[in-house]
Amino acid sequence: MNFTLHTPTQAPTAALALLEGVQKAYGFVPNLMGQMAEAPAALQGYLALGQAFGQSSLSAVERQVVMMTINRLADCGYCMAAHCVVASMEGMPAEVLSALRAGRALPDTRLDALRQFTERMHNSRGHSSAQDLAALLTAGYSRQTALEVITGVGLKLISNYAAHLMQPPLDAAFQAQAW
Structure with a gap:
């Protein structure tokens, strides 16, 4: 599928300011977001949900556990590579990163409970059990x-589905973590 790779100077009018903000925040426009600009409402929704998830009570590493768990379950190579880079920058221990990439139990039992709850929410399509919640608690x-895990699942649903549809080329910044 040939989706246009939009830039902060060439995009639908409603997406120009969004891409300028992405450029300012990241130093470049990741290909996923450049292609998402084809539908400014989709890009705006994705960015807004990402900002909200970033303001959750979860630490940066915990948010990455949620997102990388979903990326693996959704088999999203683009998103997994991107989040591996971000997770490393946010201080995720290498052994946790490696386990998430492989779908193994995490060496930190608290983080692993978060991973398991996220996985169960995804696999049950939100029909998790009282036991799942009890284990998290x-x-x-x-x-x-x-509830914040659900927010992260929703965020990744948008990016994983978009990446599967658009098939963005993996950015040079993420190549070292190709999955």
Whole structure:
């Protein structure tokens, strides 16, 4: 599918300011977002949900656990590579990153409870059990966390589906973490 790779100077009018903001925030426009600019409402929704998830009670590493778990389950190579780079920059331990890429249990039991809850939410399409929530709470998380995981799942649903549809080329910045 040949989706146009838009730039902050060449994009639908409603997406220009969004791409300028992405450029300013990241230093470049990731190909996924450049292609998402084809539908400014989709890009705007993705960015807004990402900002909201970033303001959750979860730490940067915990947010990456949620997103990388979903990326792996959705088999999204583009998103997995991008988030591996970001997770490393945000201080995720190498052994946690490696386990997430491989779909293995995490060496940190609290983070692993978050990974398991995220996986169960995804696999059950939101029909998780009382036992799933209890396991998350037992690990020291809260009901708020459970709802924030849903926010992260929604965010990744947008980017994973968009990446599958558009098939953006992997940016040079993410090549070292190709998956």
